[in-house]
Amino acid sequence: MTDAYSPTPEQEAIVAHEGPAFVTACPGAGKTRTMVERARQLMTDDDDRRGVAFLSFTNAAVDELESRLRSFNILPTPLFPSFIGTFDRFLWQFFVAPFGMEGCEVAPRLIPDKREWQIQPHPKMQPLPLRAFDRQTGKVNRQVAAELGYPADRDVSRHEAHALKVLTAALTKGHVDFDDVRQCVRVRLGDKAFASRLGTALAARFREVVVDEAQDCNPEDLEIVQWLRDSGLTVKVICDPNQSIYQFRGGVTDELNKFGARFDARDRLPMSGNFRSTPAICSAIVALRPPASRASPDQALGRHKGDLTPVYILAYGGTAVPDAVGKRFNEITKSLEILSADAPVLASRLVTAAKAIGHPSLEETEHMTLVLARAVTDFYFSFGLGNRRETLVGLHRAVLLIQDKIGSLGEYHEYVATNALDDGRWRPEIIEIAAALRFADGMDAGGWLTIARDLLGPGFIGTGTIGQRLRSHAKLGAALASPPVDFHPARTIHSAKGMEFPAVCVVLTIKKAGDILAHLEGAGGAEAGEDARKIYVAASRAQQLLVMAIPKSKATRLSLLLTSFGSATVINQI
Numbered sequence: 311m312t313d314a315y316s317p318t319p320e321q322e323a324i325v326a327h328e329g330p331a332f333v334t335a336c337p338g339a340g341k342t343r344t345m346v347e348r349a350r351q352l353m354t355d356d357d358d359r360r361g362v363a364f365l366s367f368t369n370a371a372v373d374e375l376e377s378r379l380r381s382f383n384i385l386p387t388p389l390f391p392s393f394i395g396t397f398d399r400f401l402w403q404f405f406v407a408p409f410g411m412e413g414c415e416v417a418p419r420l421i422p423d424k425r426e427w428q429i430q431p432h433p434k435m436q437p438l439p440l441r442a443f444d445r446q447t448g449k450v451n452r453q454v455a456a457e458l459g460y461p462a463d464r465d466v467s468r469h470e471a472h473a474l475k476v477l478t479a480a481l482t483k484g485h486v487d488f489d490d491v492r493q494c495v496r497v498r499l500g501d502k503a504f505a506s507r508l509g510t511a512l513a514a515r516f517r518e519v520v521v522d523e524a525q526d527c528n529p530e531d532l533e534i535v536q537w538l539r540d541s542g543l544t545v546k547v548i549c550d551p552n553q554s555i556y557q558f559r560g561g562v563t564d565e566l567n568k569f570g571a572r573f574d575a576r577d578r579l580p581m582s583g584n585f586r587s588t589p590a591i592c593s594a595i596v597a598l599r600p601p602a603s604r605a606s607p608d609q610a611l612g613r614h615k616g617d618l619t620p621v622y623i624l625a626y627g628g629t630a631v632p633d634a635v636g637k638r639f640n641e642i643t644k645s646l647e648i649l650s651a652d653a654p655v656l657a658s659r660l661v662t663a664a665k666a667i668g669h670p671s672l673e674e675t676e677h678m679t680l681v682l683a684r685a686v687t688d689f690y691f692s693f694g695l696g697n698r699r700e701t702l703v704g705l706h707r708a709v710l711l712i713q714d715k716i717g718s719l720g721e722y723h724e725y726v727a728t729n730a731l732d733d734g735r736w737r738p739e740i741i742e743i744a745a746a747l748r749f750a751d752g753m754d755a756g757g758w759l760t761i762a763r764d765l766l767g768p769g770f771i772g773t774g775t776i777g778q779r780l781r782s783h784a785k786l787g788a789a790l791a792s793p794p795v796d797f798h799p800a801r802t803i804h805s806a807k808g809m810e811f812p813a814v815c816v817v818l819t820i821k822k823a824g825d826i827l828a829h830l831e832g833a834g835g836a837e838a839g840e841d842a843r844k845i846y847v848a849a850s851r852a853q854q855l856l857v858m859a860i861p862k863s864k865a866t867r868l869s870l871l872l873t874s875f876g877s878a879t880v881i882n883q884i
Contacts, residue, residue, distance in 0.1 A: 337850030338586030361391030367526035371808030424487035448474030509541025524549035585612035593877035625865035633668035653813035663800035714772030813855035
């Protein structure tokens with residue numbers, strides 16, 4: 311152990327534990343630091359020079375762990391034979407990249423947005439994204455298609471034929487995504503001889519595999535983790551089942567608990583206590599768990615254990631989230647001397663969080679001018695978010711679409727791969743475009759549109775003119791805005807997973823708040839469970855200040871729920 315690290319008995323047991331383990335850790339329990347100390351112990355053992363693999367399910371969690379490991383000078387340079395990355399990257403690096411992929415005539419290349427490619431047999435036919443089709447047969451998934459607004463009785467035969475053609479062509483060119491990777495892994499693990507050889511090779515390279523945030527596994531992921539165990543690798547699984555918020559990709563809760571039961575009793579280890587948050591936040595976190603998961607209190611043990619700051623509940627009126635939420639949040643954070651950049655507004659959907667900070671909100675549109683305006687606005691509102699690169703990609707995508715270099719936004723990564731732009735050499739030009747298109751004080755929508763046409767016109771390769779491509783629109787003024795000097799980042803809850811902040815504001819919408827409260831009160835149906843877990847994840851990111859924005863009609867119910875578990879609350883009407 312290091313002098314600066316004073317572990318609890320539970321943490322010490324995990325650091326010292328040899329062999330497999332299934333660890334359940336509550337938010338703020340210090341699991342990242344505990345993993346760091348476990349890594350230190352393993353990597354300083356000269357008797358075994360094998361590496362350690364750290365796997366998680368979000369880039370944010372991977373970046374946080376890697377940053378911690380490097381700050382303690384634990385990671386060697388080069389990293390080999392160890393590995394740090396997402397579960398998907400692990401599958402790609404060890405199951406696919408060395409062997410290629412059946413059907414690919416060239417080395418496969420990852421195209422992250424392949425599942426969003428538009429399948430449109432004819433320009434006048436309704437498009438469907440590739441994720442609505444089976445990767446092997448091209449058959450449409452009627453449930454997914456219905457969710458996308460495709461009529462249940464409409465013929466899909468031409469779509470299916472076109473999808474199969476697109477899939478075959480993409481595979482031939484080596485354009486694959488992680489859906490293809492997982493399909494390939496399933497086939498390879500079904501080949502017992504191959505699976506045995508690969509398992510032996512991985513066991514020779516890694517002395518331990520740590521799967522963090524395992525509540526984000528889907529059933530197929532759990533099968534792969536079990537295969538790692540069966541292949542002789544020591545696997546440690548770390549999870550909080552109450553943070554399972556990836557139902558859209560088949561995330562598991564009950565299956566994870568059953569998986570944990572496969573571990574011996576001595577290998578099932580708890581990690582409790584909260585080193586992150588104040589007593590009021592800890593109590594609120596307990597209240598935000600489902601009724602069956604509240605038996606264990608969440609005790610504040612860290613540097614904020616004596617902080618008496620209450621949980622603020624902002625009761626808003628109207629039918630939509632107002633920017634008054636962000637303004638009041640800003641006042642509270644300033645009173646506690648917390649920087650706005652360190653205090654995000656979190657919501658299930660980015661558009662909801664954006665409304666709370668005054669970000670222009672538009673419905674999805676195919677109007678080229680509005681697509682460009684939104685991309686520019688998103689870029690400038692991303693400063694301090696940590697996702698500036700993502701919004702720069704969004705602007706690049708919009709520019710290519712307007713210049714007719716791609717036919718739809720979903721073709722972006724295929725274009726980048728085909729034109730060997732993976733090295734990012736396009737970024738300086740797009741940053742210059744972003745700078746020129748910043749919507750400054752004194753500028754009107756018409757002036758901005760003139761600048762946009764002048765900038766993008768020289769690169770336009772389609773028929774007609776850039777003026778026909780970038781037409782005026784009545785909502786252009788509403789789409790353009792520059793963020794205030796002092797503003798809070800807006801983030802989705804998924805993007806903040808695995809992170810922590812001095813303050814967070816969690817926004818509940820009119821549509822969801824009632825069902826979430828009913829679920830937490832034990833009266834609602836299980837269908838609201840995923841939404842309730844998102845709120846739990848968001849609230850547990852807060853260190854010193856937790857603010858929750860909720861419709862006025864639900865504010866008292868939320869306050870009663872939190873105070874019933876000992877959390878101090880203050881309701882502000884806004």
